[in-house]
Amino acid sequence: MFKVIKLKSILIALAALIAMTAVILGVTLGAKRAKSATAFSPLPKKTVVIDAGHGGADPGVTGVRTGVKESELNLKTALVLGEIFRAAGYRAVQTRTSENSTAPGSFDKQADMEARRETITRAHPDAVVSIHMNKYPDASRRGVQVFFATEASRPLAEGLQKHLNQTMNEPTLGRAFDPIFGDFYVADNGDVPSVIVECAFLSNPIDESLITNADYRLRLASEIEIAVARYLN
Numbered sequence: 001m002f003k004v005i006k007l008k009s010i011l012i013a014l015a016a017l018i019a020m021t022a023v024i025l026g027v028t029l030g031a032k033r034a035k036s037a038t039a040f041s042p043l044p045k046k047t048v049v050i051d052a053g054h055g056g057a058d059p060g061v062t063g064v065r066t067g068v069k070e071s072e073l074n075l076k077t078a079l080v081l082g083e084i085f086r087a088a089g090y091r092a093v094q095t096r097t098s099e100n101s102t103a104p105g106s107f108d109k110q111a112d113m114e115a116r117r118e119t120i121t122r123a124h125p126d127a128v129v130s131i132h133m134n135k136y137p138d139a140s141r142r143g144v145q146v147f148f149a150t151e152a153s154r155p156l157a158e159g160l161q162k163h164l165n166q167t168m169n170e171p172t173l174g175r176a177f178d179p180i181f182g183d184f185y186v187a188d189n190g191d192v193p194s195v196i197v198e199c200a201f202l203s204n205p206i207d208e209s210l211i212t213n214a215d216y217r218l219r220l221a222s223e224i225e226i227a228v229a230r231y232l233n
């Protein structure tokens with residue numbers, strides 16, 4: 001009887017040991033498999049469309065001090081922003097990569113806007129950032145201002161404006177801005193969160209000298225990327 005019991009307990013212990021080994025082995029192998037799965041099939045890149053406003057025969061607003069064209073500053077800022085997104089692992093699609101209009105032929109504002117919309121639609125983006133420069137009758141007005149056109153864009157617009165307030169507006173101007181809702185064609189992309197960033201007031205000489213500086217544009221673009229990436233992840 002004693003021997004039988006002992007044998008039985010040994011068998012039970014052995015069975016338990018085998019079961020435990022199997023579980024541990026299973027977990028280890030499973031983890032290894034999961035690890036190699038992520039190593040060999042990376043997640044698809046998220047896509048951001050970066051739109052440089054104006055271009056071609058449409059210069060946008062001009063600098064009060066030097067007459068610099070908004071279209072040129074938009075392009076420079078948008079290209080740097082695209083590089084930053086790409087370096088961070090995103091797919092960045094630009095609506096405009098030269099000073100030419102986005103639509104071929106003689107300049108037509110409607111065709112230009114439709115060409116931008118087409119680029120956005122084709123890219124199937126996770127977010128759209130349109131770069132512009134501001135102008136205001138009161139020349140003292142300064143700062144970075146975010147605009148949006150749909151409720152789907154509100155969280156991105158609010159997050160981006162808050163971040164730009166903390167990093168760009170409050171340290172230099174001592175004031176914050178709220179994102180502004182309005183009817184903006186290029187920022188109305190249905191469910192795709194889309195924002196317009198008015199980077200500086202070209203009606204203000206200090207803003208103008210800041211945004212015509214490549215280091216300042218790089219800093220601003222970096223802050224835009226940080227806030228958009230934070231929203232997307």
Ligand SMILES: [Zn+2]
Pocket residue numbers: 053054060061070132133
């Ligand atoms: Zn503009």
